[in-house]
Amino acid sequence: MEHELYEQKKMADFILKMRKVRNLTQKDLAEKLGVTDKAVSKWERAVSSPDISLLIPLAKALGVSTGELLSGEKMETDPDNETPIAAKMMEEEQAEITDRTENKEKTETADRTGNKEKTEAADRTGNKEKIETTGRIESKEETEITDETEDRERTETLINEALKYSRKSADQRVKKLWDILFIGTSAGFFLAAIVCLICNFAVSGELSWSRIVLASLIAAWGILTPLFQAQKKRICKSLLALSLMIFPYLAVLNVFLQVPLLRTMGMCIAVAALLGIWGLYGILTHIWSRKKYFALSLICFLMFAEEYGINRIIDGYIKRTHIEQSFNQLNALIILILAVSFLGISYFREQRKL
Numbered sequence: 429m430e431h432e433l434y435e436q437k438k439m440a441d442f443i444l445k446m447r448k449v450r451n452l453t454q455k456d457l458a459e460k461l462g463v464t465d466k467a468v469s470k471w472e473r474a475v476s477s478p479d480i481s482l483l484i485p486l487a488k489a490l491g492v493s494t495g496e497l498l499s500g501e502k503m504e505t506d507p508d509n510e511t512p513i514a515a516k517m518m519e520e521e522q523a524e525i526t527d528r529t530e531n532k533e534k535t536e537t538a539d540r541t542g543n544k545e546k547t548e549a550a551d552r553t554g555n556k557e558k559i560e561t562t563g564r565i566e567s568k569e570e571t572e573i574t575d576e577t578e579d580r581e582r583t584e585t586l587i588n589e590a591l592k593y594s595r596k597s598a599d600q601r602v603k604k605l606w607d608i609l610f611i612g613t614s615a616g617f618f619l620a621a622i623v624c625l626i627c628n629f630a631v632s633g634e635l636s637w638s639r640i641v642l643a644s645l646i647a648a649w650g651i652l653t654p655l656f657q658a659q660k661k662r663i664c665k666s667l668l669a670l671s672l673m674i675f676p677y678l679a680v681l682n683v684f685l686q687v688p689l690l691r692t693m694g695m696c697i698a699v700a701a702l703l704g705i706w707g708l709y710g711i712l713t714h715i716w717s718r719k720k721y722f723a724l725s726l727i728c729f730l731m732f733a734e735e736y737g738i739n740r741i742i743d744g745y746i747k748r749t750h751i752e753q754s755f756n757q758l759n760a761l762i763i764l765i766l767a768v769s770f771l772g773i774s775y776f777r778e779q780r781k782l
Contacts, residue, residue: 438500440474446490447472460489464717481595484588494587495580503580610656617645640684647677667709674698693745697738704734721774728767735760
């Protein structure tokens with residue numbers, strides 16, 4: 429347990445160090461990875477660790493390898509740095525040079541005694557041995573450095589492949605879970621439709637109210653299908669399905685119920701509601717992660733516009749009492765006050781940062 433905490437702290441310090449080396453703020457790094465700056469802060473304080481799917485892009489953003497990120501330290505790749513093997517070879521070389529020096533002194537002694545030819549032959553032999561020994565040492569050193577580089581590259585490749593496989597496996601598990609939920613939901617809707625049809629026919633001898641239930645189940649199934657089956661932007665595609673199905677659904681209800689307001693007032697309210705839903709989706713996806721209080725103010729302003737617009741539509745078709753109108757105006761006023769309050773908080777927070 430202590431070892432795991434030490435490794436996590438080591439990785440956290442390394443992320444902090446390399447982020448500063450790259451002159452990145454926590455917000456800059458968060459935007460590169462598609463996370464919040466709070467998540468980056470937790471990584472650097474060893475409160476949590478990056479998700480396995482973020483290790484590769486995080487390593488690229490910090491300018492390090494995945495292996496260096498996982499080990500929490502920078503690997504030295506400078507070939508001029510001496511390794512223990514190189515140091516040992518240098519010691520061997522020094523010993524050989526010492527032996528050659530002693531041989532040379534003996535040769536000089538022989539030269540002083542007049543054996544000049546033997547001295548020259550010994551010198552040539554010594555020089556040749558020195559060149560061959562130096563060449564062997566340099567060749568061995570280069571081979572060791574090349575092997576180390578190849579080992580690091582091979583390790584890095586294996587790590588990347590393992591991470592990609594892990595991420596792929598996780599995606600497959602998530603997709604399988606969504607498929608199971610989709611099958612279960614579809615089976616539940618189908619069973620509910622069958623039960624309603626049987627009960628309606630058994631009680632009244634015809635299909636009356638069950639047709640409305642059937643239409644509602646089909647519409648709900650069509651809206652939820654993209655949520656379960658889409659690979660990306662599930663909510664966006666479900667909202668698109670809602671936008672496409674709401675008007676045919678209201679038309680079908682108008683045919684079954686014979687209520688003219690569904691075709692007139694219902695369609696107008698549906699348009700206003702869809703505009704509000706899409707506006708809320710846009711605020712949550714593009715602004716919420718960066719400026720929460722500003723996003724809250726926009727949501728309140730959007731709710732105020734929705735409240736006012738829908739009430740005006742209803743007033744155009746239905747005459748309401750003065751008390752009901754006063755209550756709706758009070759609701760709108762409260763929402764407007766909240767919107768202005770959140771906007772003020774957002775403004776003062778931005779000023780404090782400056």
